[in-house]
Amino acid sequence: GAVVSQHPSRVICKSGTSVKIECRSLDFQATTMFWYRQFPKQSLMLMATSNEGSKATYEQGVEKDKFLINHASLTLSTLTVTSAHPEDSSFYICSAPRSGGDIQYFGAGTRLSVL
Amino acid sequence: AQKVTQAQTEISVVEKEDVTLDCVYETRDTTYYLFWYKQPPSGELVFLIRRNSFDEQNEISGRYSWNFQKSTSSFNFTITASQVVDSAVYFCALSEVNSGYALNFGKGTSLLVTP
Numbered sequence: 286g287a288v289v290s291q292h293p294s295r296v297i298c299k300s301g302t303s304v305k306i307e308c309r310s311l312d313f314q315a316t317t318m319f320w321y322r323q324f325p326k327q328s329l330m331l332m333a334t335s336n337e338g339s340k341a342t343y344e345q346g347v348e349k350d351k352f353l354i355n356h357a358s359l360t361l362s363t364l365t366v367t368s369a370h371p372e373d374s375s376f377y378i379c380s381a382p383r384s385g386g387d388i389q390y391f392g393a394g395t396r397l398s399v400l
Numbered sequence: 401a402q403k404v405t406q407a408q409t410e411i412s413v414v415e416k417e418d419v420t421l422d423c424v425y426e427t428r429d430t431t432y433y434l435f436w437y438k439q440p441p442s443g444e445l446v447f448l449i450r451r452n453s454f455d456e457q458n459e460i461s462g463r464y465s466w467n468f469q470k471s472t473s474s475f476n477f478t479i480t481a482s483q484v485v486d487s488a489v490y491f492c493a494l495s496e497v498n499s500g501y502a503l504n505f506g507k508g509t510s511l512l513v514t515p
Contacts, residue, residue, distance in 0.1 A: 320503050325441075328491065328507045334500060376443050382501045387433050387452065389495070389503060391445045 288312055291392025299400055306364045306395045308379035314359035317379035323376040326383050335362040355366055369399045404494050413482050413513055415416035421477045421509045423492030433495040434475045440488045482513045
């Protein structure tokens with residue numbers, strides 16, 4: 286079964302609204318989680334690294350005020366897309382490395398469509 | 401700079417043909433991990449294989465095989481006797497210790513297997 290749960294799997298929202306995506310490790314603790322974004326027919330690009338107990342680290346070009354990341358506990362990281370616009374429509378997927386970090390577990394992804 | 405290069409954007413083969421997906425990577429770390437993932441239209445990433453930098457043994461799993469060559473920084477993936485169900489986008493990815501194990505994905509190769 287899935288060891289990383291991501292919710293929701295799909296969301297359609299109006300422009301200007303905020304959307305929260307949850308990523309939860311089910312049977313292990315993850316002090317670090319990663320958030321990736323994939324535009325249609327493109328690769329997955331790392332957006333940010335979520336760190337439990339401290340601020341997230343964002344990749345160059347990713348607006349930290351727009352993509353709020355909260356690593357509330359050792360098993361939960363959330364990504365909030367604030368004031369979403371159509372250009373934010375994308376596939377968002379999280380991953381959590383286990384123990385030594387060499388094994389990564391991915392969530393099933395969230396397909397965001399902003400109208 | 402692109403750390404993982406998948407030069408083949410799209411490949412089309414007829415069922416039962418063998419097909420090799422190329423992957424070339426770049427890193428200065430001595431400890432790193434290489435991955436292959438399959439992404440069907442649903443978007444979920446399906447883990448296929450993980451290799452660490454100290455293990456150059458080739459691996460075979462059913463119809464799948466992987467050829468890891470540090471001398472050429474390549475980690476190629478071969479599907480033998482391809483099937484229609486193999487149609488998907490395949491991503492090669494690199495994970496480096498110095499990057500906190502975040503994955504660097506190649507641009508992906510879209511494989512179409514026709515009957």
